[in-house]
Amino acid sequence: MSNNNPYNFVPLNPTGRDDKDGVNTYSPEDMIKIYEQQFLIPVPKDELTEFLPALKRFYNIDDNTLDVSAVIFDAIADATIIYNHKVKTGEYQIVGSLVTEQIEVDADEESHESLDNQAYTIDCMRTFFINDVKIPYHFNLFVQGDGYSTLTERDTVLEKIYWLVHAGFEEHLLDNPDNLDSLESINEDLARLGITEMDLATVHQLVDYIEDHIIDDDMIDALNALIDDAE
Structure with a gap:
């Protein structure tokens, strides 16, 4: 754990930038990893409001990327998320x-x-x-x-x-x-x-x-x- 990665997010290599050069893009498999971490990383209750912004900053993504990650997860992952x-x-x-x-x-x-x-x-x-x-x-x-x-x-x-x-x-x-x-x-x-x-x-x-x-x-x-x- 470090100040730059306080939640021990998995380091992932982006595939590039979106068409507006606003956020990073990732492979479908890595987008699933990002999606899963929203639910599977234990977060103290007093840090819940800080967690999601920290995740988006770490991967340099936005809400749209998270939404697409969820769609990809449902489409190709042979698993489900049940209450974390x-x-x-x-x-x-x-x-x-x-x-x-x-x-x-x-x-x-x-x-x-x-x-x-x-x-x-x-x-x-x-x-x-x-x-x-x-x-x-x-x-x-x-x-x-x-x-x-x-x-x-x-x-x-x-x-x-x-x-x-x-x-x-x-x-x-x-x-x-x-x-x-x-x-x-x-x-x-x-x-x-x-x-x-x-x-x-x-x-x-x-x-x-x-x-x-x-x-x-x-x-x-x-x-x-x-x-x-x-x-």
Whole structure:
């Protein structure tokens, strides 16, 4: 940290100047780095009003550059910013074997309809990143036809966050709903990973993100191949 860079901004090389020669221009990748730093650099509350002007001075940019940076981030970054936390989807892993579930069907159903009703379960894992910290997320996937559902484990901090948000949902699946981790204990787990604390709004947005990204096209293709082999 220095007087010229009190917030430890990442030094970046501009690509030139804008058409009015008023501010610096940067590559799209570097503009994303500038955008992310607006949210991810810890700033004392009494310095919040000084932070953004300091960022713009350091990179010699203006509000328009920040707006464009946000558009580029949304367009090409495979991540999102949730209340000052950068969240990114990592790789999936199929960690168990496909299990064929016994589904009751009517005797007069056609054979192809019976296949459509066949259900399978399989243990899976998806990794997510919070501020570049890799965190596993384990779940059992239930697949039937075009639909699926997941049952999440309760070991990693992301899994605990899921159950905190869904407290009371499918309570009979839990050993004891009273044993759900509190937001305070979850924040203690996050602190041990070097991740800043979250409030309830943040954890709800985080679970929404996880549920939207837990299954992707590559994973669907892999699962379909396993199901085709089983049939």
